[in-house]
Amino acid sequence: MKCLLLLCLCLLPFVAFSSNFTSENPTVTSRSPPGREVLDSLGRFIEIRRSYRIGSTLAGALGGRVYLGATPNSAGPCPDGVFKSNSGGTDVRFIPYRNVGNPHPHAVQFLHINQDINIRFNTRNNNCDNYTIWKFGDYDASLDATLLGTRGGTIRERDSSWFKIVRAPQANSYRLLNCPGPIACPSCHLEGCRAVWAITMQDGRRRLALATAQNPPQLLRFPLSVNFVR
Template sequence: MKLSYLKLGLLFSILLSFSCSTFSQSTAAARINFALDADGHQLQSGTKYYIYPSQGGNGGGLALSAKDFACPFYVMQENLEASNGVPLRLLPVDNRQQSISLSTDLNIAFNAATICVQSTAWKLGPIDENSGRRYVMSNGVIGRPGADTLSSWFKIERDGSGNGYKIVYCPGVCGSCKVGCGDIGVFIENGKKWLGLSDDPFVFVFKKA
């Protein structure tokens, strides 16, 4: 009888160890698959966040500013490191999703209003005639995934250096559409930092507003 109890105890210990190991692995996997803020918490849909450069000395947060003195406004980075910028919200294509997954189509929208009286959701603009670049601007569309809203969808990816995250334009909301994918980086023009498609991604971290 004692031997049977010992066998049962040993079996229970093995099962408990296996369960703990499985839970630990699943928790680690969840942390890898979800974007985290600077405090290590999973990003939440609709919650307001600031975006900061992952390395100090590279400017401040993100905001909107007029370019060529006309609407719509364009997404830019504040020059002053002490500036928080404007908080923004992340809205995944699946509006039932609470935590923000990596590599998932989502809308990005500033929690603000502008004199343009337009949506503050991001969208990737057309090729600029003067610079040949594609800038990130406001007046994007929230929701309604498909060919008509293709320019308004972005993804969050972990940067290859492991220092933070990057934003990628490579929407998957239209299976039949041809999309030119690329990272979102920063261009310095006339003393201002504008966001747009670039071979050099803007690497950042999230901080809850």
């Protein structure tokens, strides 16, 4: 009888875990805190202190990496657009709202699934520091999209552009989500989040944006599936 009771007690954590782990959402539960660590392209935990390049996991012309580039007709003194091309890309840093894991100030902090973050290009041009933080602009009716840039970006503020990283359907891939953020909606999990897409501009370059329709069908706009290269 004692053995049976001990066995039941040992199985309780596994039963509780399996009740939240569903085929519809095998990565995160509807109200779970930030989950497992995000991995880079070689399977290593992503460290908050390091810089990474964001690459598309799609093949061919849809591949490439994310970079900081000049936007058409911009009056800004520095590049202020977030683009994707088959170039080497620009390093980024992931800045969490709060760390998850070991609270020791000298401990290595890792990036987690579903963690609230801001994203910043890690450039060497000190004169352009104010043009490095990712920020969504106004809706562009001509493109039916909201373009991602770097003008006016802020860190850990209510008006910051907040992101989460979640697993994509493809193996070893992730999706970038734009979310309300922990200040405007501290109880939100994935409510109000939208996937970051790549859309083709008139000059042929692909820019990161919020979009809703995969139209026209020639893959001129599509939700990004990404990995992270150190």
